[in-house]
Amino acid sequence: MDQVGEGRVSDEDKQLWARLRLAMVATLVMCSLLFGAGYFAFDRIVQANNSSVEQVARIERMRLIADRLADEAATLQTASSPAHGMLAQERFASALGEFARTAALVISTTLRVGDPAQVALLRRQPHGLAAMLEEAHALAVTAGETRDPAAARDARRASRKLSRLVGRRIDRGLSDLIQLKKTYLASLADRVSLMAKAVAGIALATFLIIWRLALRPILSTVAERTHALMAAKDDVERALLFDGLTGLPNRRNLLARLETLEIDAPLGVLHIDLVGLHAINTTLGWETGERLVSFAADNLGEIGLSEDLVARVNADAFVLAIPRAVDAEGLQDLAVTVIEQVGRPIEVFGTTVRLEVVIGIAARQGRVEPAAKLLANADIARSRAREEGGSVYFSTDMRQRLAARRQTAQELMQAIVAGEIEPHFQPQIDAKTGIITGVEALVRWRHPQRGLLNPLFFLEIAEKAHIDGRIGDIMLRRSLEALADWRAAGLPIPRLSLNFTAHALRNPDLCAQLMFALDRHDLSPADLSVEVLESALILDDDDPVMKTIEVLAAAGFHIEIDDFGTGHAALSCLRHQTVSRLKIDRSFVRDLHLRPRIRQMTEAMIQLAHTLEIEALAEGVETQSEWRLLRELGCDGLQGFGIGKPMAASDLPPWVEQHERRRTKGGFLPRAANG
Numbered sequence: 001m002d003q004v005g006e007g008r009v010s011d012e013d014k015q016l017w018a019r020l021r022l023a024m025v026a027t028l029v030m031c032s033l034l035f036g037a038g039y040f041a042f043d044r045i046v047q048a049n050n051s052s053v054e055q056v057a058r059i060e061r062m063r064l065i066a067d068r069l070a071d072e073a074a075t076l077q078t079a080s081s082p083a084h085g086m087l088a089q090e091r092f093a094s095a096l097g098e099f100a101r102t103a104a105l106v107i108s109t110t111l112r113v114g115d116p117a118q119v120a121l122l123r124r125q126p127h128g129l130a131a132m133l134e135e136a137h138a139l140a141v142t143a144g145e146t147r148d149p150a151a152a153r154d155a156r157r158a159s160r161k162l163s164r165l166v167g168r169r170i171d172r173g174l175s176d177l178i179q180l181k182k183t184y185l186a187s188l189a190d191r192v193s194l195m196a197k198a199v200a201g202i203a204l205a206t207f208l209i210i211w212r213l214a215l216r217p218i219l220s221t222v223a224e225r226t227h228a229l230m231a232a233k234d235d236v237e238r239a240l241l242f243d244g245l246t247g248l249p250n251r252r253n254l255l256a257r258l259e260t261l262e263i264d265a266p267l268g269v270l271h272i273d274l275v276g277l278h279a280i281n282t283t284l285g286w287e288t289g290e291r292l293v294s295f296a297a298d299n300l301g302e303i304g305l306s307e308d309l310v311a312r313v314n315a316d317a318f319v320l321a322i323p324r325a326v327d328a329e330g331l332q333d334l335a336v337t338v339i340e341q342v343g344r345p346i347e348v349f350g351t352t353v354r355l356e357v358v359i360g361i362a363a364r365q366g367r368v369e370p371a372a373k374l375l376a377n378a379d380i381a382r383s384r385a386r387e388e389g390g391s392v393y394f395s396t397d398m399r400q401r402l403a404a405r406r407q408t409a410q411e412l413m414q415a416i417v418a419g420e421i422e423p424h425f426q427p428q429i430d431a432k433t434g435i436i437t438g439v440e441a442l443v444r445w446r447h448p449q450r451g452l453l454n455p456l457f458f459l460e461i462a463e464k465a466h467i468d469g470r471i472g473d474i475m476l477r478r479s480l481e482a483l484a485d486w487r488a489a490g491l492p493i494p495r496l497s498l499n500f501t502a503h504a505l506r507n508p509d510l511c512a513q514l515m516f517a518l519d520r521h522d523l524s525p526a527d528l529s530v531e532v533l534e535s536a537l538i539l540d541d542d543d544p545v546m547k548t549i550e551v552l553a554a555a556g557f558h559i560e561i562d563d564f565g566t567g568h569a570a571l572s573c574l575r576h577q578t579v580s581r582l583k584i585d586r587s588f589v590r591d592l593h594l595r596p597r598i599r600q601m602t603e604a605m606i607q608l609a610h611t612l613e614i615e616a617l618a619e620g621v622e623t624q625s626e627w628r629l630l631r632e633l634g635c636d637g638l639q640g641f642g643i644g645k646p647m648a649a650s651d652l653p654p655w656v657e658q659h660e661r662r663r664t665k666g667g668f669l670p671r672a673a674n675g
């Protein structure tokens with residue numbers, strides 16, 4: 001395939017082109033030869049014909065002059081006086097001269113036309129005639145001059161003889177000449193036909209040579225290439241309609257087949273998603289992934305009936321289309337079978353692996369609904385199944401929700417460009433002294449119509465639309481700008497906490513990017529806390545998130561575990577010495593007073609942190625009693641509405657001023673009895 005690069009001509013093509021050029025030159029030469037020969041032959045025929053007509057006229061004239069000569073000779077014979085004799089002699093001589101001139105013209109024309117037989121004949125005829133004429137002339141002159149009766153008699157005799165001869169010879173010569181003309185024209189025609197045959201022969205030979213040298217190889221190459229092209233077209237068509245790995249129809253093909261059904265014919269669709277395939281591809285390799293896909297394809301082929309259709313519509317998704325009347329329950333049962341069959345563990349290359357399978361179901365029973373819409377509905381139900389697990393039957397509110405989410409994603413994209421995304425900051429303080437220890441940056445969307453929106457509304461949508469990275473960039477840039485400004489204004493903000501998604505932490509260049517951003521504001525890693533949700537931690541040392549965290553910790557960044565106590569990682573994530581603070585989730589703080597068990601758990605978490613020489617900060621502190629209790633439990637830091645709500649960067653300096661005033665006056669810290 002790579003041979004057929006653009007602008008590249010193969011050696012074979014070059015040779016073919018050379019041959020074609022040769023063939024064209026040969027054809028050109030042959031054509032000019034044919035044309036030249038044709039022109040020559042035509043010219044000869046026309047010329048011969050013209051000269052023949054003229055010759056005949058001339059010969060006719062010669063006959064007339066000959067008749068006149070005979071008359072003059074007779075007059076000469078009967079001349080009664082020398083004067084009469086002289087006159088007749090002069091007239092005879094003049095007729096003789098004209099005869100000779102005409103004869104000469106006939107001869108020269110014949111010579112020019114070039115027929116040798118005619119030339120010989122004419123040479124003989126007029127020459128013999130001329131000799132005789134000369135003789136008669138001489139006699140007439142003598143007779144005229146001498147006026148001797150004997151001489152006159154001789155001249156008369158000679159004239160009579162001449163008259164007879166001229167008559168006879170001219171007659172004969174004329175018929176000979178006409179005969180000759182015919183023969184000559186016939187021979188000319190023979191020659192022309194011979195020439196035509198020769199030309200045809202040459203043309204045939206040239207064509208054969210051209211055929212052998214150029215046309216045949218070109219035609220056979222064209223035939224070969226056309227064949228190859230048709231084969232390639234078949235391959236492309238196959239690739240366009242079938243999946244290369246499983247040989248199953250692809251989405252296009254499936255849709256085309258489903259569209260041949262009546263638009264209200266019973267049809268159920270199972271959109272089957274292999275959830276963990278991507279992770280298996282990246283961890284165990286794509287060979288394992290492909291084995292699993294083939295395994296799924298084989299199993300799906302066995303689950304339905306013969307009229308059911310299986311298609312691979314995506315790298316990690318199949319569709320089982322059921323073109324028969326099956327009710328919702330029946331479809332759900334089929335989905336369960338698929339989940340059990342395709343999701344069962346199998347051994348691939350010595351490792352036992354299994355796929356998590358989720359299924360979206362949609363169906364039309366007697367309802368008019370295009371197949372494409374049914375597939376789209378099953379796909380929507382599948383996204384819900386991804387969140388909930390198992391199988392989910394489509395309902396119309398799912399589509400509305402999806403449309404709303406898409407709309408939000410669209411608006412969010414515009415909001416990013418329009419600068420509507422901004423950080424707000426929530427203060428964190430030391431539980432014992434009330435001294436500000438830092439601020440946490442929390443993202444806000446300043447919506448032109450709906451006001452300030454909090455991240456629970458849009459962050460998940462941003463992640464799904466893959467624009468969370470851009471929001472993260474804005475948060476980093478604008479938060480660091482704010483911190484640099486506060487520092488410049490002498491505000492005591494020792495540290496800034498930023499929230500990072502697991503996706504952001506999978507970026508191996510994150511550390512370098514943070515360092516670069518800090519450097520622009522003369523800040524250092526010690527000024528920044530990286531908050532990682534406990535749920536984002538996968539307890540595998542090879543996980544990219546763990547690797548990034550280790551790199552960040554080594555570079556001097558503070559690492560905090562957010563929402564501690566709610567994720568699955570729990571204690572295991574503290575194995576590493578990279579964590580510098582635990583953020584105890586708001587749900588513990590909220591129930592601190594209500595449930596003694598929660599209080600014991602919170603105390604245990606704080607003690608655990610201290611044992612590991614890690615700070616503990618409580619989130620969501622709303623009341624003075626919560627504050628006091630947490631302080632008694634030994635909690636190091638506090639954050640919550642009770643201390644300060646998240647606020648815009650410009651609102652922080654007045655808040656700090658007020659907080660510092662109250663703190664130094666001692667009126668800020670809750671007293672033990674207060675509450």
Ligand code: C2E
Pocket residue numbers: 426441442443454455456459475499500501562563586619620621622639640641642646
């Ligand atoms: P989080 O990191 O646990 O942030 C604390 C959340 O609790 C904030 O909600 C904050 O406004 C709220 N909060 C603080 N004190 C109190 C309190 O006393 N009572 C109550 N009821 N709530 C309190 P917010 O700003 O809506 O953020 C929600 C979550 O969104 C955050 O939870 C964090 O997980 C995520 N988030 C916020 N900003 C960002 C960001 O820039 N990047 C990333 N990746 N996630 C962010």
Ligand code: CA
Pocket residue numbers: 440499531562
């Ligand atoms: Ca946080």
Ligand code: CA
Pocket residue numbers: 562563583585586619
């Ligand atoms: Ca939190």
